[in-house]
Amino acid sequence: MSNGGEIMERSPDEQAIEKIDYAKDQVIGAISETMDLYGVTPSVGKLYATMYFKGRMNLDEMREELEMSKPSMSTSVRKLQEIDMVKKTFQRGSRKHTYMAEKDFFRSFMSFYCKMWEREVKMNMEAIYEADFYLKEVMEDQYCSQEMRDEANEYYQMLESSKIYYHWLERLVESIRNESIFDFLPKHE
Secondary structure, three states, rough: OOOOEEOOOOOOHHHHHHHHHHHHHHHHHHHHHHHHHHHHHHHHHHHHHHHHHHEEEEEHEEEHHHHOOOHHHHHHHHHHHOOOEEEEEOOOOOOOEEEEEOOOOOHHHHHHHHHHHHHHHHHHHHHHHHHHHHEEEEEEOOOOHHHHHHHHHHHHHHHEEEEEEEHHHHHHHHHHHHOHHHHHHHOOO
């Protein structure tokens, strides 16, 4: 760069800032692209990743940093709160709500996936128990043809087999919640 004919070199600190910003941008980009696993859009992922590096932020700071509208920012923060990726914090002397990103990826993973798996188990097991009732009725109805009773029995057996998976999933969730999973799959530094 020139300044009145002189070549200006960047200081080591300026070079360091550029490298740090590049490194953060790489991680922010990767996080924002993979947040679809948590059911959010890349823009919501970018907000989370930005908050991860910035620390505590209010909606105005987020809006300014990401150049998004305040309503869009508010909706994004609410979505991140729903999946336990962001927490509302209290900042003494400020009337604005501030938020902080969850920085423990283990906690985020455990919270989100345990909720999803518990939902899967609950919904599917309720449906299976209800289906079992009707299938047993058909299987025990002597007025139905053997063909219909056999078909009901086939579906009943399929559903019985699926219960193995759902009970396993319940145990997986429990092992994650009580952290006994780390006995089998330890965290390594």
